[in-house]
Amino acid sequence: MSKRLFISEKPSVANEFAKALKINGRKNDGYIEAEDTIITWCVGHLVTMSYPEAYDTKLKKWSIETLPFLPKEFLYEVIPNVSKQFNIVKGLLNRKDVTAIYVCTDSGREGEYIYRLVDQLAQVDKNKEKRRVWIDSQTEEEILRGIKEAKPLSAYDNLAGSAYLRAQEDYLMGINFSRILTLKYGQTVTNYLNTGKWSAISVGRVMTCVLGMVVRREREIRAFVKTPFYRVLASIDASGKEFEGEWRAVEGSKYFNSHLLYKENGFKEKKSAEILIDEISVNQPIQAVIEQIEKKKEKKNPPLLYNLAELQNECSRIFKISPDDTLKRVQELYEKKLVTYPRTDARVLSTAVAKEIHKNIGGLKNYQYGQEYANEILSNGSYKNISSTRYVNDKQITDHYAIIPTGQGLSALNSLNSTSVKIYEIIVRRFLSIFYPPAEYQKISLISKIEKESFFSNFKVLINQGYLKVVTNSFDKRNKDAVSENDENSGGEESEDMKFDTSLIDIIKNLKKGMSLPVNNLAIKEGETSPPKRYNSGSLILAMENAGQLIEDDELRAQIKGSGIGTSATRAEILNKLVKITYLNLNKKTQIITPTQLGEVIFDVVNASIRSLLNPELTASWEKGLTYVADGEISMKEYSEKLEGFVSRMTNGVKNLNNQNQLLKIFNEAALFYK
Template identity: 25%
Template sequence: MRLIIAEKPSLARAIADALPGRTQRRDGALEVGDTWVSWCLGHLLEPAPPDAYDPRYKQWRLDHLPIVPERWRLVPRHKARGQLKVLRDLLKRADSLVHAGDPDREGQLLVQEVIEHLGWRGPVARLLISDLNRPAVTRALAALQDNRRYQPLYEAARARSRADWLYGINLSRAWTLTGRQAGHDGVLSVGRVQTPVLGLVARRDIDIARFEPRPYHVLWADLTVAAGELRAWWQPGEHHPLDDQGRLLARAPAEALLARLPGAEGRLTRLDARRKRQSAPLPYSLSALQVDAARRHRFSAQQVLDVCQALYERHQLITYPRSDCRYLPEEHRAGMGTLLERAGAGDATLRDWLAGTDFTRRPRAFDDARVGAHHALAPTGKPFAPERLSPPEAAIYRLIARNVIAQFYPMLETREVKAEFTILDETFRAQGREILVAGWKPLFTSRDEAPPLPALTEGEPVTVTNADIDDKLTRPPEPFTDASLIKAMMNIARYVEEPAVKRTLRDTDGLGTEATRATIIETLLKRGYLVRQSGNLRATATGHALIQALPDAATRPERTALWEQRLRTIAEAEEAPGPFLDGLLADLRELLAAADAGRMRQALGETRGLGPTPKKPASGKPASGKPASKKAKASSRRRRSSQSGSSDMTGKSTRRGTRRTTRQGEDT
């Protein structure tokens, strides 16, 4: 008997449907001929809590830290015991086994840890599925690989899990205990990704609060040229008072020049006109989609992830959504026209977009060299019926389809003009943009472009017909939103100060992963460290206090982004997990030595009243974790003593229809 273990029931059903023969439902499994397909419910196992290694760890004490297991253990999740028994019984009868976890690092860990925990000693095949439609699943079943090929991916995922346990358990206990000594009642959760993300928001809030607007002044002039009129802006020289962005801080020089400008004549001294061609934006990765959907539809990052999971699992309209790739396999190009036309036949919007396509084009988005374990989000070809979807589902599907359809449109062609004028020995500049071939552009915006400059000839005379000064104020940084915070996590090198690390992190995956960024934001909201205000994300007083009390290195992104780099080298078999974990332990001991109740007390005092207050959830328990009554306090203390000590490790849950499945809280 062959046993296939899928990551979740929806994937198991798709596999069973693609197998030849009649499917019979069994307890926790599907039987198709001589093949049984069963499933996990997200992670069936979780790292054992500290007291599983030593009962004295039930009591939180600073002198216990760091807690480092000599031999790592996994324990069944409370609601997973029934499914584990199903898998154990099936493995006893199986003579061959297929691992069908999702095609990513966590998917590799999720199924393989169960296989090892249940003691299977035989060979294991690997089934990689990124599209739940029957033809795609059938192709994947015909292309099984040896699971040993993915052992480095498993090692990386396991190293990540253990590192997160060590970091979260020890630092959360340390700062919770120092917080109690300083008068804070509640768990202070520290995570190797969630805390730097909180640090980004807290520092942005402080920059906004401390910002002092400064006036600056912009002098413009309307010019007459042979072919018409245009507006140009004065470029004050360095001998004038300028800020670091070249803005004029004193009005007097502008006033002096303005008085001389009416009727003044000059010449066009430099003209740069270039024709540019621009390809369509690439198909989406999950994070890129979350950024766009937040800007266009005000969807939260978690909402986008949940919608994508529904489109993938329940409706089978899109390919695997938790992808960090923006390219598609070259083999998909030939059939993409038929696939998209079939998908869009029932929707007027998609039909309009498809009318402008040329499927003989060879778009840059189809590039095998840039496709890894999974490819960009794309329609599966299943007909899209918007009336059967919720409005958010239809909106997200159209965004995904649009970015793939746009690959088969002509390039956007523009004429970019930069003109520099000399008037009264001063420099004025103007620039314009003319669209020559709209190409894919109308699929993305209906806004009118700024008018192009009139035809210009270098050296031609110009005359000033009007001029004035616009008085402006510098503006503070914008508060983070879901879109800008996801983008910051994607491009974390911008927020790194050390030049060598900044160079190293440029062009890497950034902070967190595609699968975890939305969860990280929601975790910080639920724990009362962040709140949403009018679409913006702001740090609470508790969030600010935690950031101030922690060592600076624990609140900045360098460490965790470099973790991701190390994990990638492990996943690519370029490094063993041991040195990575040894380095982590050295860092951990250094951080623990900095736990100080005095610093925490000072942080709590300085941040009291700083930041908005999180709303209380319906249960009456504040999001900060502070119990609402004496009875609740006692219950909370008992619960904290019996658990692992860090809610960083509690995992994440995502809605799958009426069933909840859980994967461990990767990178939270």
């Protein structure tokens, strides 16, 4: 009797498939077998790329003469500590009664690679039927849909090609560049840092670029010189209520385009500000005349849904946990069927999912912090037109749509720790918020004239909560009214705008052009410029997603999507590695990231030898190239030729360098900060 074989990435996933398929088969060592079905699993990667010595024993010794190392064909081998499971899987794949193989590894590039390597080394009969199960959550309904709609494995050949190339790229750059830089500069670095032990210089396509981002930021902060500036503020009286006006040197001002200005709203010297106050205080009592008043309403839409980078940034900010920790926790939520697939770059839903979204919302009627909103959304039908909004866009989805709650598995919340439960809450609230109208604000802008100088006042007050009533987390201890605007960002500027006395706003609304108001006081407020902020673990992940730019604006980020450094699946791992090899420091309490002295030394070595490795745009272009392979826009051969050419040129370029002495001077500049 012929049998179907299902192969998953982990034992836990295999169990979910067994439950969905209602299989109560015999549990064997490494697989489950029933009458017509077998379910087995990998344990992550079972196969890896072979080290150079597998090609030639002479390559075990690092030597400049053997570089660049560019094999014509790549060799692979079974990872020793999982060889038992590999042999079990290999045996099952090649059983004669197994006629159909369903590949159920994680639905993404890495999951595809895990299976393809096993298939390659197991030498599975090419004539066997192989189908790919592609799912977005581990609910029974989604698993059964994935099996029913499984496409031939060959439909994913381009994705597999990009997976092979990504691994080969990391391998070739890692081995060639780490070896050539270690051979050329390793002793110099060891002697300089006086570590006593010779150690390899570790570089990689993505990790070195990320190191560069952190080191450059640290050096910008060091080079920053605070500049004081002086603003002039007027306290203006409106029917017994005071409001503030800020002076600006706009056209018509005596100081328009003056060399005395730091910016249009401040002077370089305090004396200049004092002179201005003297000039406009000549006529007593001082009066401010309303020259312009503008009232308008402003709407603020709910933010886009979470992808992994956005969620990692949020969790770093709120919970002070690392991106790696966030990924582990949201992966657990996924495996407990609570949320959809976490390793996604998309922040929108697909049209197909939007049609069935009422099911996700309906499930949340049983969730403590979703019940009220889910009932409201379902009763008013606001979910019905979601397909016509910015939250649904098939073109912005590659492998998976955004992270959203499934509406299922709620009983599993009792088995999770408190942080994981809170992460689930923020995912639910972000999801439900998109079915609510925008928040509405009343904005009033005033320009008042004192003599011939202009003073500006801005007021903004919330008049309709809209989606904001959904997004305030239950564990947020701050005043809900003051923070509701800020739950989606870092709690920035808007909170001050929302604290205006409503009676003052009523007075301001009734002011008219030409009215004269008494000025109670003119004061100088000293400020100073701020240095750039250090990255924290979350903002660094966001910067990686955006090719080295920290872009917080939803629309701008959507425009350059797909131009990131690394992928949603690898960014946390890369940051982890940089901390582990002590090139970066991660403060666990604050999640602030800084370079170590060793990290700065390695940065300087790379900057003086293979500078392009530090270029975020170039690193992102390699990732974009892999996307082109996955989409079938360029061939594996084209990409391989470009890759080998780059590795060869860079490696040979380092061979001809003789700049160790100049590097010592550069090392000394950074060393001043590590005394």
